[in-house]
Amino acid sequence: MLQLCWILFQFTFLGVLGIQMVKVEDFITGIAGNEVRLPCCFTSDTRNLNLVQITWLKKAETGNVNLAVYNPQFGTSYPVGSNRFSLTNTTPADCTLTIDPLQLGDEGLYYCEVNTFPNGKHESKTNLTVLVKPLTELLVVPAVASFSEAPVAHCTAANGKPAAVISWSDRIPGNATFIRMENANGTVTILSQYRIMPTRMDDGKNVTCLVSHNAFTNVMDLTVALSIRYRPEVTIRGYNGNWYVKSSNRSLECLAKANPPVTSYHWTMSTGFLPPTVHVKDNHLFITQIDYSVNGTWICEATNVIGKGRSEISVVVKEMDSRVAGQLFASTLVYIVVGTLVTVLLIVALITIMVMKTRRKTSATRKEVKVHPANDREFAVLATLNVKVVDNASSSSKEARNQEATVVADLSID
Template identity: 25%
Template structure:
């Protein structure tokens, strides 16, 4: 190994050609033929100022076998660690800095000659990035595009239709332009790598310059619940969050794949979930792995959220936040966590006031579990279920009327596949005591009191109102069917049960001596007295010539202004009777 040791002098930037000649001689004398060995010896000999201005172009073998023009004393300007070659860049070429674009964007690769020599041809060469990180080798160089005065522009198949020369707007050559700028209408993920611009000059030869193009590829993102879901152990209290109590479980996963460069992922959690994170950094540092792809590897970032399984985490939202240079803003994906846990059971419905002959009651089995139970089992402690109950899954009906046999401790038992749970309640059916009966009857008495008062009052009012109503009805009928009174008209008692007798002419012998001729007399038989009549004088509301009742003859049926009781002799009664009889016929 001592005989093969090579100690190259520091690179002579001012005399690069001489320095390379000495380096080749050293390699031949020490029998160092490996490309990688010679390449690393050259890189080790670069001084600080030179190494900062070196760019990768060819592989080591091509670099060391370069022609005198390639190894001419030209200025080295940059360096790329991921490639295995160096580029000699002449300072007379103007070239773009390294370019970073997003997939689908336009790209402009600037390369212009600033000298006075005649340009014979412009060539772009493409050295694609390795599909996987080192030590994966890079593909061989590709002649991407050429531009010449004789043949115009030509492009390789991967770039044909997307690439154009800016210099193609005018001829190049002795009198033409010196611009070899290349335009790509759409950057593809396979376009990532090193681009070498070569100007062929006459009579000087070739000048080279290179740049790196990085094509950003945005990630595909997904976030989802872990399967199977974590299972929470049965606890006496869910408020316990001891890190030593539980075994961490995978709760959610967030992935960002197909990205270049790798994505960064972090989780935004609620306060409850922050207390349950198994480890401070677990779930916040994604695992990154490469995928082979032309133009450079694509990366998969995966972040797992591990929690202490606890039922309080069920239904909580964990937000996965993904950042990437190709994304304008961070992308957030929300995951609703699902945690399985055994049932917690309680029985409700009994209020402590169920009595014999009561209206019945219901007991409800209230369950908190995930998944929910599908089967409920009801039992009575130390006894079978009585005949007076009915089962409806989570409800137990105690049928009316309640009896002392229905008393006991009822238990509800459930199973959801994760665990079991049960709860019970003591039900007492007590006899109704007198004080309790009075308390229960008091609302009933309050409700029945209005009916007890209203019913007799209704009948009393009915008994008082009905005769008065009938009396007014009979009077209306008499007014409607009667005649207007005249001094010769007689009306009989309208209060008798028999139909009212027809109008009778007043005998002249019965007319009072003190009545005026313009008044009309109405004769009523005196009640209880068969030998007298009552003569009542009323206002003359009907004209003397009217003999038929009118709509305004209500005063004809009203009491008179004065009345006279006239004794009847036998001849007078007979005359009055004949007068009434003649009208009936």
């Protein structure tokens, strides 16, 4: 009953003296390191009212702390002596408190207190919440290829308020672990590891850590390439199955994929020694002259800090048989004959052109005496070149292989 009476008294008093109000925002959120503004507006419908002073205070355990004061007669004052606090729009209608930069310790309850004459003091309170952006980091953790699960990436969202939320992309199947650490200043650090069963195929693939926080406009994504360490995987190239005796300048190349990179290569042969025509340089093996000493199995071994890998290839040296020789001879003969015939055709064409020019001069001289028929002024040269090559080297019989390749050419001029 007494409380109800007091409320009725207040309404009656305000109805007589006029409605007065201190307007603030009930809840304001700011980000540490940024600027935040706490607005305070005083309104009244009473003209016979004098503004004495506006004061911003912060609630503390030992009592309210006076941060900033505005007096129409004496101006502004900052009792705490900090240049992070300032009053803007200092008028009776608007007296906003600006904090820049905002600190974590600024979080709390703030009062905007307005003193007037003759109505006395009016105040309203604002609850300020300070957010702290977490420091994010994603690190790759080198792992050795194995059949056991191991951590491959480490994501951290440190010193955030409130605690950040970490998740991982599922492009590479795995499991995540999380550790939460409460800091003395009220911030929270989240540690997360991503664990997979590492294989050689996972080396170089990307993994992404997703960090969500109230102070972030969007989800922050951090990406790193995995480093899976494995011993060398070796292949040998350069032998095509057609190495013949007395051929020269052949080579083999040892190719190795490894993480970390290969530190050394070693060539050996099944016979236990390298022929004198062979020399080695890094991952290449050079053979200056092919003979039967090259026959055998060649082995390349590559080494890195994880281990060794090897590959082998069997080389069979062949004799240059009559069929292969015949094919080479026939091919060479065809090129010679065709080249010769083309040259002869060019010479005949050149002679024909010269004869035509001579006859035209003679015809022009005779024209002064008499007129020749129209067909005497025409001269036609027709040249035909027919080339037929018979490659007897491709025959399967022994007699055919002993025959030479035949080239037949017909040349006619009309």
